[in-house]
Amino acid sequence: MLTFVGLGLYDERSITLQGRDAVRAADRVFAEFYTSRLAGTTVETLEESLGIDIEVRDRAGVEEDPKLILDAAAEGDAVFLTGGDPMISTTHVDLRLRAADRGIDTRVVHGTTAQTAASSLTGLQNYRFGKATTLPFPDAHGGEGVPDSVVATIEDNRERNLHTLVYLDIKLPAERYMAGSTAAELLAVPLDDPIGVVVGQAGSEDPTVDGDRLSALAERDFGPPLHMLVLPATPHPLERDALVTLADVPADRLDE
Protein backbone atom coordinates (compact mmCIF):
# COMPACT_ATOMS: atom_id res chain seq x y z
CA MET A 1 0.00 0.00 0.00
CA LEU A 2 1.23 3.49 -0.89
CA THR A 3 -0.43 6.27 1.10
CA PHE A 4 0.10 9.84 -0.05
CA VAL A 5 -0.10 12.13 2.97
CA GLY A 6 -0.29 15.92 2.83
CA LEU A 7 1.68 17.74 5.51
CA GLY A 8 -0.48 20.84 5.04
CA LEU A 9 0.53 24.45 4.97
CA TYR A 10 3.15 25.43 7.44
CA ASP A 11 4.77 23.30 10.14
CA GLU A 12 4.77 19.93 11.91
CA ARG A 13 1.31 20.62 13.35
CA SER A 14 -0.35 21.27 9.97
CA ILE A 15 -0.87 17.55 9.30
CA THR A 16 -4.26 15.98 10.07
CA LEU A 17 -4.76 13.32 12.75
CA GLN A 18 -5.53 10.87 9.93
CA GLY A 19 -2.20 11.74 8.32
CA ARG A 20 -0.29 11.40 11.57
CA ASP A 21 -1.85 7.99 12.19
CA ALA A 22 -0.93 6.88 8.65
CA VAL A 23 2.75 7.79 9.01
CA ARG A 24 2.96 6.19 12.45
CA ALA A 25 1.50 2.93 11.13
CA ALA A 26 3.77 2.84 8.07
CA ASP A 27 6.75 0.55 7.63
CA ARG A 28 8.64 3.24 5.72
CA VAL A 29 8.04 6.97 5.28
CA PHE A 30 9.39 8.83 2.25
CA ALA A 31 9.13 12.55 1.58
CA GLU A 32 10.04 15.06 -1.10
CA PHE A 33 10.67 18.75 -0.56
CA TYR A 34 11.56 19.84 -4.08
CA THR A 35 8.04 20.83 -5.22
CA SER A 36 7.25 22.65 -1.98
CA ARG A 37 8.49 22.77 1.56
CA LEU A 38 7.11 23.72 4.93
CA ALA A 39 8.46 27.12 5.92
CA GLY A 40 7.80 26.63 9.62
CA THR A 41 9.65 23.41 10.37
CA THR A 42 12.52 21.07 9.50
CA VAL A 43 12.76 17.39 8.64
CA GLU A 44 14.30 16.77 12.06
CA THR A 45 11.40 18.47 13.84
CA LEU A 46 8.89 16.56 11.74
CA GLU A 47 10.60 13.28 12.63
CA GLU A 48 10.70 14.09 16.32
CA SER A 49 7.16 15.44 16.47
CA LEU A 50 5.64 12.50 14.58
CA GLY A 51 7.94 9.88 16.11
CA ILE A 52 9.13 8.54 12.77
CA ASP A 53 12.15 8.33 10.45
CA ILE A 54 11.75 10.11 7.13
CA GLU A 55 13.66 9.16 3.98
CA VAL A 56 13.88 12.34 1.90
CA ARG A 57 14.02 11.75 -1.87
CA ASP A 58 15.23 14.34 -4.39
CA ARG A 59 13.62 14.86 -7.79
CA ALA A 60 15.69 12.15 -9.47
CA GLY A 61 14.89 9.81 -6.58
CA VAL A 62 11.16 10.19 -7.23
CA GLU A 63 10.77 10.79 -10.94
CA GLU A 64 13.60 8.84 -12.55
CA ASP A 65 14.07 6.18 -9.93
CA PRO A 66 10.73 5.56 -8.19
CA LYS A 67 11.53 1.86 -7.79
CA LEU A 68 12.75 2.22 -4.20
CA ILE A 69 9.43 3.77 -3.12
CA LEU A 70 7.30 1.40 -5.18
CA ASP A 71 9.17 -1.67 -3.93
CA ALA A 72 8.60 -0.56 -0.34
CA ALA A 73 4.91 -0.06 -1.11
CA ALA A 74 4.67 -3.49 -2.73
CA GLU A 75 6.28 -5.18 0.28
CA GLY A 76 4.58 -3.27 3.10
CA ASP A 77 2.92 0.01 4.10
CA ALA A 78 4.76 2.97 2.63
CA VAL A 79 3.86 6.64 3.04
CA PHE A 80 4.88 9.44 0.71
CA LEU A 81 4.84 12.85 2.42
CA THR A 82 4.60 16.24 0.72
CA GLY A 83 3.74 19.80 1.71
CA GLY A 84 0.14 20.96 1.22
CA ASP A 85 -2.13 18.36 -0.36
CA PRO A 86 -0.23 15.39 -1.76
CA MET A 87 -1.86 15.31 -5.20
CA ILE A 88 -1.60 18.95 -6.21
CA SER A 89 1.69 18.42 -8.01
CA THR A 90 1.69 16.44 -11.28
CA THR A 91 4.75 14.46 -10.23
CA HIS A 92 2.75 12.84 -7.42
CA VAL A 93 -0.13 11.95 -9.72
CA ASP A 94 2.48 10.31 -11.95
CA LEU A 95 3.84 8.30 -9.01
CA ARG A 96 0.32 7.23 -8.06
CA LEU A 97 -0.32 6.01 -11.61
CA ARG A 98 2.98 4.08 -11.62
CA ALA A 99 1.92 2.40 -8.38
CA ALA A 100 -1.46 1.51 -9.91
CA ASP A 101 0.36 0.06 -12.94
CA ARG A 102 2.20 -2.28 -10.61
CA GLY A 103 -1.02 -3.30 -8.88
CA ILE A 104 -0.14 -1.47 -5.66
CA ASP A 105 -3.10 -0.04 -3.71
CA THR A 106 -2.93 3.70 -3.12
CA ARG A 107 -4.70 6.08 -0.79
CA VAL A 108 -4.70 9.86 -0.34
CA VAL A 109 -4.79 11.75 2.97
CA HIS A 110 -5.54 15.36 2.16
CA GLY A 111 -3.72 18.40 3.48
CA THR A 112 -4.55 22.07 3.86
CA THR A 113 -3.60 24.17 0.83
CA ALA A 114 -2.51 27.65 -0.18
CA GLN A 115 -5.56 27.88 -2.41
CA THR A 116 -7.88 27.48 0.56
CA ALA A 117 -5.84 29.84 2.73
CA ALA A 118 -5.87 32.56 0.05
CA SER A 119 -9.64 32.67 0.15
CA SER A 120 -10.00 32.03 3.85
CA LEU A 121 -7.54 34.64 5.14
CA THR A 122 -8.68 37.44 2.83
CA GLY A 123 -12.40 36.83 3.31
CA LEU A 124 -12.83 36.64 -0.48
CA GLN A 125 -15.36 33.98 -1.40
CA ASN A 126 -13.83 30.82 -2.83
CA TYR A 127 -16.47 30.39 -5.53
CA ARG A 128 -15.51 33.78 -7.00
CA PHE A 129 -11.93 32.74 -7.81
CA GLY A 130 -11.18 32.08 -11.48
CA LYS A 131 -8.22 30.17 -12.86
CA ALA A 132 -5.05 30.60 -10.79
CA THR A 133 -1.63 31.45 -12.20
CA THR A 134 2.03 31.33 -11.18
CA LEU A 135 4.34 34.32 -11.55
CA PRO A 136 7.89 33.16 -12.43
CA PHE A 137 11.11 34.98 -11.65
CA PRO A 138 11.99 37.12 -14.71
CA ASP A 139 15.25 35.22 -15.13
CA ALA A 140 13.43 31.87 -15.00
CA HIS A 141 11.10 32.08 -17.99
CA GLY A 142 13.59 33.27 -20.58
CA GLY A 143 11.86 36.58 -21.13
CA GLU A 144 11.69 39.96 -19.45
CA GLY A 145 9.17 41.10 -16.86
CA VAL A 146 5.91 39.17 -16.77
CA PRO A 147 4.84 36.42 -19.22
CA ASP A 148 1.86 37.38 -21.37
CA SER A 149 0.03 34.28 -20.20
CA VAL A 150 0.04 35.49 -16.58
CA VAL A 151 -1.39 38.87 -17.52
CA ALA A 152 -3.94 37.21 -19.81
CA THR A 153 -5.21 34.94 -17.01
CA ILE A 154 -5.60 37.86 -14.61
CA GLU A 155 -7.27 40.09 -17.23
CA ASP A 156 -9.59 37.27 -18.25
CA ASN A 157 -10.69 36.75 -14.64
CA ARG A 158 -11.07 40.50 -14.17
CA GLU A 159 -13.35 40.77 -17.22
CA ARG A 160 -15.57 38.11 -15.67
CA ASN A 161 -15.37 39.81 -12.26
CA LEU A 162 -13.49 36.91 -10.64
CA HIS A 163 -10.63 37.00 -8.13
CA THR A 164 -7.19 35.68 -9.12
CA LEU A 165 -4.75 33.81 -6.90
CA VAL A 166 -1.17 34.35 -8.07
CA TYR A 167 1.29 31.75 -6.78
CA LEU A 168 4.82 33.18 -6.56
CA ASP A 169 7.83 31.37 -7.96
CA ILE A 170 9.84 29.04 -5.72
CA LYS A 171 13.25 27.63 -6.63
CA LEU A 172 14.13 24.52 -4.63
CA PRO A 173 16.44 23.26 -3.28
CA ALA A 174 18.04 26.71 -3.78
CA GLU A 175 15.46 28.15 -1.34
CA ARG A 176 14.77 31.14 -3.50
CA TYR A 177 11.25 32.45 -2.90
CA MET A 178 9.64 35.36 -4.72
CA ALA A 179 8.55 38.02 -2.22
CA GLY A 180 5.10 39.62 -2.37
CA SER A 181 6.78 43.00 -2.91
CA THR A 182 8.62 41.68 -5.97
CA ALA A 183 5.41 40.27 -7.41
CA ALA A 184 3.61 43.57 -6.79
CA GLU A 185 6.40 45.50 -8.49
CA LEU A 186 6.40 43.17 -11.50
CA LEU A 187 2.63 43.31 -11.96
CA ALA A 188 1.87 46.97 -11.11
CA VAL A 189 2.52 48.36 -14.60
CA PRO A 190 1.06 45.62 -16.82
CA LEU A 191 -2.13 45.53 -14.72
CA ASP A 192 -2.49 49.30 -14.30
CA ASP A 193 -1.84 49.20 -10.56
CA PRO A 194 -4.90 47.46 -9.11
CA ILE A 195 -5.58 46.57 -5.47
CA GLY A 196 -3.78 43.41 -4.39
CA VAL A 197 -3.48 41.48 -1.14
CA VAL A 198 -0.27 39.74 -0.09
CA VAL A 199 -0.76 36.66 2.10
CA GLY A 200 2.35 35.45 3.91
CA GLN A 201 3.11 32.60 6.31
CA ALA A 202 -0.30 31.02 5.65
CA GLY A 203 -1.06 28.30 8.16
CA SER A 204 1.08 29.86 10.89
CA GLU A 205 -0.29 31.31 14.12
CA ASP A 206 0.19 34.86 12.83
CA PRO A 207 -0.02 35.11 9.04
CA THR A 208 0.50 38.36 7.14
CA VAL A 209 -2.53 39.67 5.21
CA ASP A 210 -1.88 43.10 3.75
CA GLY A 211 -3.61 44.86 0.87
CA ASP A 212 -3.21 48.07 -1.09
CA ARG A 213 -2.42 49.22 -4.62
CA LEU A 214 0.39 47.09 -6.07
CA SER A 215 2.69 50.13 -6.31
CA ALA A 216 2.32 50.58 -2.53
CA LEU A 217 2.78 46.84 -1.79
CA ALA A 218 6.00 46.90 -3.85
CA GLU A 219 7.58 49.04 -1.12
CA ARG A 220 6.69 46.78 1.84
CA ASP A 221 8.24 43.86 3.68
CA PHE A 222 5.87 40.94 4.32
CA GLY A 223 8.17 38.84 6.47
CA PRO A 224 9.51 35.35 5.83
CA PRO A 225 8.26 33.11 2.97
CA LEU A 226 6.02 31.77 1.56
CA HIS A 227 4.09 34.66 0.02
CA MET A 228 1.23 34.69 -2.44
CA LEU A 229 -0.69 37.51 -4.09
CA VAL A 230 -4.45 37.79 -4.48
CA LEU A 231 -5.98 40.19 -7.00
CA PRO A 232 -9.60 40.79 -5.99
CA ALA A 233 -12.44 41.41 -8.40
CA THR A 234 -14.99 44.09 -7.47
CA PRO A 235 -15.79 42.94 -3.94
CA HIS A 236 -19.25 42.11 -2.67
CA PRO A 237 -20.23 44.16 0.42
CA LEU A 238 -19.04 41.52 2.91
CA GLU A 239 -15.84 40.97 0.94
CA ARG A 240 -15.28 44.72 0.95
CA ASP A 241 -15.59 44.80 4.75
CA ALA A 242 -13.20 41.86 5.00
CA LEU A 243 -10.61 43.55 2.75
CA VAL A 244 -10.71 46.67 4.92
CA THR A 245 -10.80 44.90 8.29
CA LEU A 246 -8.72 41.77 7.71
CA ALA A 247 -6.34 42.95 4.97
CA ASP A 248 -5.99 46.62 5.94
CA VAL A 249 -6.94 47.81 2.47
CA PRO A 250 -7.47 51.59 2.72
CA ALA A 251 -11.24 52.02 2.27
CA ASP A 252 -10.82 55.05 0.00
CA ARG A 253 -8.70 52.99 -2.40
CA LEU A 254 -11.64 50.65 -2.98
CA ASP A 255 -13.76 53.60 -4.09
CA GLU A 256 -11.30 55.11 -6.58
Added chain:
Amino acid sequence: MLTFVGLGLYDERSITLQGRDAVRAADRVFAEFYTSRLAGTTVETLEESLGIDIEVRDRAGVEEDPKLILDAAAEGDAVFLTGGDPMISTTHVDLRLRAADRGIDTRVVHGTTAQTAASSLTGLQNYRFGKATTLPFPDAHGGEGVPDSVVATIEDNRERNLHTLVYLDIKLPAERYMAGSTAAELLAVPLDDPIGVVVGQAGSEDPTVDGDRLSALAERDFGPPLHMLVLPATPHPLERDALVTLADVPADRLDE
Protein backbone atom coordinates in the same frame (compact mmCIF):
# COMPACT_ATOMS: atom_id res chain seq x y z
CA MET B 1 -9.53 35.42 21.48
CA LEU B 2 -11.79 33.74 18.93
CA THR B 3 -10.13 30.94 16.98
CA PHE B 4 -11.93 29.55 13.95
CA VAL B 5 -10.95 25.94 13.49
CA GLY B 6 -11.73 23.84 10.43
CA LEU B 7 -12.68 20.22 11.12
CA GLY B 8 -11.73 19.25 7.59
CA LEU B 9 -13.47 16.91 5.20
CA TYR B 10 -14.89 13.81 6.75
CA ASP B 11 -14.60 12.63 10.36
CA GLU B 12 -13.05 13.29 13.77
CA ARG B 13 -9.58 12.57 12.40
CA SER B 14 -9.77 15.15 9.59
CA ILE B 15 -8.75 18.00 11.91
CA THR B 16 -5.10 19.14 11.98
CA LEU B 17 -2.87 18.77 15.05
CA GLN B 18 -2.90 22.57 15.29
CA GLY B 19 -6.69 22.53 15.34
CA ARG B 20 -6.84 19.78 17.95
CA ASP B 21 -4.43 21.71 20.17
CA ALA B 22 -6.52 24.87 19.80
CA VAL B 23 -9.77 23.19 20.87
CA ARG B 24 -8.06 21.45 23.78
CA ALA B 25 -6.62 24.75 25.04
CA ALA B 26 -9.91 26.63 24.69
CA ASP B 27 -12.16 27.66 27.56
CA ARG B 28 -15.25 27.09 25.43
CA VAL B 29 -15.80 25.34 22.12
CA PHE B 30 -18.73 26.25 19.86
CA ALA B 31 -19.67 24.61 16.57
CA GLU B 32 -22.21 24.95 13.80
CA PHE B 33 -23.39 22.20 11.49
CA TYR B 34 -25.95 24.06 9.40
CA THR B 35 -23.62 25.17 6.57
CA SER B 36 -21.93 21.79 6.33
CA ARG B 37 -21.47 18.69 8.41
CA LEU B 38 -19.02 15.84 8.65
CA ALA B 39 -20.57 12.75 7.08
CA GLY B 40 -18.25 10.34 8.89
CA THR B 41 -18.76 11.26 12.54
CA THR B 42 -21.10 12.66 15.19
CA VAL B 43 -20.84 15.45 17.71
CA GLU B 44 -20.53 12.84 20.46
CA THR B 45 -17.62 11.12 18.72
CA LEU B 46 -15.92 14.46 18.11
CA GLU B 47 -16.26 15.35 21.78
CA GLU B 48 -14.90 12.00 22.91
CA SER B 49 -12.08 11.90 20.39
CA LEU B 50 -10.91 15.45 21.11
CA GLY B 51 -11.61 15.31 24.84
CA ILE B 52 -13.83 18.40 24.85
CA ASP B 53 -17.39 19.61 25.26
CA ILE B 54 -18.94 21.18 22.17
CA GLU B 55 -21.76 23.73 22.29
CA VAL B 56 -23.61 23.39 18.98
CA ARG B 57 -25.24 26.60 17.74
CA ASP B 58 -27.99 26.73 15.13
CA ARG B 59 -28.21 29.40 12.43
CA ALA B 60 -30.10 31.83 14.64
CA GLY B 61 -27.60 31.20 17.44
CA VAL B 62 -24.75 32.31 15.21
CA GLU B 63 -26.18 34.90 12.85
CA GLU B 64 -28.90 36.65 14.86
CA ASP B 65 -27.53 36.12 18.33
CA PRO B 66 -23.73 35.92 18.13
CA LYS B 67 -23.40 37.63 21.53
CA LEU B 68 -22.93 34.38 23.45
CA ILE B 69 -19.95 33.38 21.30
CA LEU B 70 -18.46 36.87 21.23
CA ASP B 71 -18.82 37.31 24.99
CA ALA B 72 -17.00 34.01 25.55
CA ALA B 73 -14.25 35.16 23.18
CA ALA B 74 -13.98 38.51 24.97
CA GLU B 75 -13.65 36.82 28.35
CA GLY B 76 -11.37 33.91 27.43
CA ASP B 77 -10.26 31.59 24.66
CA ALA B 78 -13.19 30.52 22.51
CA VAL B 79 -13.08 28.23 19.49
CA PHE B 80 -15.64 28.11 16.70
CA LEU B 81 -15.64 24.77 14.85
CA THR B 82 -16.97 24.13 11.35
CA GLY B 83 -16.62 21.45 8.69
CA GLY B 84 -13.98 21.96 5.99
CA ASP B 85 -12.10 25.25 6.24
CA PRO B 86 -13.70 27.64 8.73
CA MET B 87 -13.76 30.73 6.49
CA ILE B 88 -15.27 29.27 3.33
CA SER B 89 -18.79 30.22 4.36
CA THR B 90 -19.77 33.91 4.37
CA THR B 91 -21.51 33.57 7.72
CA HIS B 92 -18.17 32.83 9.39
CA VAL B 93 -16.48 35.80 7.74
CA ASP B 94 -19.33 37.89 9.12
CA LEU B 95 -18.75 36.50 12.63
CA ARG B 96 -15.03 37.23 12.34
CA LEU B 97 -15.77 40.84 11.35
CA ARG B 98 -18.16 41.23 14.28
CA ALA B 99 -15.44 39.98 16.61
CA ALA B 100 -12.98 42.46 15.11
CA ASP B 101 -15.55 45.25 15.62
CA ARG B 102 -15.58 44.42 19.31
CA GLY B 103 -11.79 44.44 19.48
CA ILE B 104 -11.56 40.66 19.93
CA ASP B 105 -8.47 39.02 18.43
CA THR B 106 -9.23 36.30 15.90
CA ARG B 107 -7.22 33.51 14.36
CA VAL B 108 -7.89 30.89 11.68
CA VAL B 109 -6.81 27.24 11.73
CA HIS B 110 -7.34 25.89 8.24
CA GLY B 111 -9.04 22.65 7.30
CA THR B 112 -9.00 20.38 4.29
CA THR B 113 -11.65 21.22 1.69
CA ALA B 114 -13.84 19.67 -0.97
CA GLN B 115 -12.23 21.97 -3.52
CA THR B 116 -8.81 20.45 -2.85
CA ALA B 117 -10.17 16.90 -2.78
CA ALA B 118 -11.96 17.35 -6.11
CA SER B 119 -8.68 18.08 -7.83
CA SER B 120 -6.58 15.70 -5.77
CA LEU B 121 -8.75 12.59 -6.09
CA THR B 122 -9.44 12.96 -9.81
CA GLY B 123 -5.85 13.82 -10.75
CA LEU B 124 -7.10 16.95 -12.55
CA GLN B 125 -4.69 19.81 -12.07
CA ASN B 126 -5.90 22.43 -9.62
CA TYR B 127 -4.71 25.41 -11.68
CA ARG B 128 -6.98 24.28 -14.55
CA PHE B 129 -10.18 24.70 -12.55
CA GLY B 130 -12.29 27.74 -13.40
CA LYS B 131 -15.06 29.26 -11.28
CA ALA B 132 -16.98 26.68 -9.25
CA THR B 133 -20.76 26.48 -9.04
CA THR B 134 -23.47 24.92 -6.88
CA LEU B 135 -26.33 22.87 -8.31
CA PRO B 136 -29.52 23.44 -6.27
CA PHE B 137 -32.41 21.00 -5.89
CA PRO B 138 -35.01 21.87 -8.56
CA ASP B 139 -37.57 22.60 -5.86
CA ALA B 140 -35.17 24.90 -4.02
CA HIS B 141 -34.49 27.58 -6.60
CA GLY B 142 -38.05 28.32 -7.59
CA GLY B 143 -37.61 27.17 -11.16
CA GLU B 144 -37.50 23.91 -13.06
CA GLY B 145 -34.44 21.84 -13.86
CA VAL B 146 -31.12 23.66 -13.77
CA PRO B 147 -30.64 27.41 -13.26
CA ASP B 148 -29.21 29.19 -16.31
CA SER B 149 -26.38 30.56 -14.18
CA VAL B 150 -25.09 27.04 -13.43
CA VAL B 151 -25.04 26.07 -17.11
CA ALA B 152 -23.45 29.41 -18.01
CA THR B 153 -20.59 28.91 -15.54
CA ILE B 154 -19.87 25.41 -16.85
CA GLU B 155 -20.08 26.48 -20.50
CA ASP B 156 -17.87 29.47 -19.84
CA ASN B 157 -15.21 27.28 -18.27
CA ARG B 158 -15.54 24.78 -21.08
CA GLU B 159 -14.97 27.48 -23.70
CA ARG B 160 -11.74 28.38 -21.93
CA ASN B 161 -10.82 24.68 -21.56
CA LEU B 162 -11.06 24.75 -17.75
CA HIS B 163 -12.46 22.11 -15.40
CA THR B 164 -15.57 22.86 -13.32
CA LEU B 165 -16.28 21.71 -9.78
CA VAL B 166 -20.03 21.45 -9.17
CA TYR B 167 -21.00 21.44 -5.50
CA LEU B 168 -24.27 19.61 -4.92
CA ASP B 169 -27.07 21.06 -2.85
CA ILE B 170 -27.30 20.26 0.87
CA LYS B 171 -30.33 21.02 3.03
CA LEU B 172 -29.49 21.12 6.73
CA PRO B 173 -30.61 20.32 9.35
CA ALA B 174 -32.99 18.26 7.15
CA GLU B 175 -30.03 16.12 6.03
CA ARG B 176 -31.11 16.17 2.42
CA TYR B 177 -28.09 15.72 0.16
CA MET B 178 -28.16 15.76 -3.63
CA ALA B 179 -26.73 12.52 -5.01
CA GLY B 180 -24.18 12.48 -7.82
CA SER B 181 -26.65 10.51 -9.92
CA THR B 182 -29.30 13.20 -9.51
CA ALA B 183 -26.82 15.89 -10.51
CA ALA B 184 -25.75 13.87 -13.55
CA GLU B 185 -29.35 13.39 -14.59
CA LEU B 186 -30.14 17.09 -14.19
CA LEU B 187 -27.12 18.23 -16.18
CA ALA B 188 -26.93 15.57 -18.92
CA VAL B 189 -29.35 17.27 -21.32
CA PRO B 190 -28.43 20.96 -20.89
CA LEU B 191 -24.72 20.13 -21.25
CA ASP B 192 -25.10 17.63 -24.12
CA ASP B 193 -23.98 14.66 -22.04
CA PRO B 194 -20.29 15.31 -21.39
CA ILE B 195 -17.89 13.19 -19.31
CA GLY B 196 -18.24 13.84 -15.58
CA VAL B 197 -16.63 12.42 -12.45
CA VAL B 198 -18.54 11.91 -9.22
CA VAL B 199 -16.45 12.16 -6.06
CA GLY B 200 -18.06 10.77 -2.91
CA GLN B 201 -16.99 10.41 0.72
CA ALA B 202 -13.97 12.67 0.12
CA GLY B 203 -11.58 12.55 3.05
CA SER B 204 -12.59 9.03 4.05
CA GLU B 205 -10.33 6.00 3.83
CA ASP B 206 -12.12 4.76 0.71
CA PRO B 207 -13.66 7.57 -1.33
CA THR B 208 -15.70 6.98 -4.49
CA VAL B 209 -14.22 8.39 -7.71
CA ASP B 210 -16.23 7.33 -10.74
CA GLY B 211 -16.41 8.91 -14.17
CA ASP B 212 -18.36 8.38 -17.39
CA ARG B 213 -20.86 10.24 -19.53
CA LEU B 214 -23.46 11.97 -17.36
CA SER B 215 -26.25 9.82 -18.80
CA ALA B 216 -24.39 6.73 -17.54
CA LEU B 217 -23.58 8.28 -14.14
CA ALA B 218 -27.29 9.08 -13.71
CA GLU B 219 -27.94 5.33 -13.39
CA ARG B 220 -25.35 4.61 -10.68
CA ASP B 221 -25.20 4.57 -6.90
CA PHE B 222 -22.20 6.37 -5.41
CA GLY B 223 -22.74 5.44 -1.78
CA PRO B 224 -23.40 7.69 1.19
CA PRO B 225 -23.06 11.51 1.04
CA LEU B 226 -21.42 13.88 0.43
CA HIS B 227 -21.09 13.82 -3.35
CA MET B 228 -19.71 16.36 -5.76
CA LEU B 229 -19.43 16.40 -9.54
CA VAL B 230 -16.40 17.40 -11.59
CA LEU B 231 -16.73 18.27 -15.28
CA PRO B 232 -13.30 17.96 -16.88
CA ALA B 233 -12.04 20.10 -19.72
CA THR B 234 -10.04 18.38 -22.46
CA PRO B 235 -7.52 16.52 -20.32
CA HIS B 236 -3.76 16.86 -20.62
CA PRO B 237 -2.03 13.47 -21.19
CA LEU B 238 -1.34 12.86 -17.48
CA GLU B 239 -4.87 13.97 -16.57
CA ARG B 240 -6.21 11.58 -19.19
CA ASP B 241 -4.28 8.70 -17.63
CA ALA B 242 -5.58 9.71 -14.20
CA LEU B 243 -9.20 9.83 -15.42
CA VAL B 244 -8.89 6.33 -16.85
CA THR B 245 -6.92 4.81 -13.97
CA LEU B 246 -8.24 6.65 -10.91
CA ALA B 247 -11.78 7.51 -12.03
CA ASP B 248 -12.51 4.49 -14.25
CA VAL B 249 -13.50 6.66 -17.20
CA PRO B 250 -13.81 4.34 -20.22
CA ALA B 251 -10.84 5.30 -22.41
CA ASP B 252 -12.89 5.18 -25.60
CA ARG B 253 -15.32 7.74 -24.19
CA LEU B 254 -12.48 10.26 -23.95
CA ASP B 255 -11.79 9.86 -27.66
CA GLU B 256 -15.37 10.29 -28.90
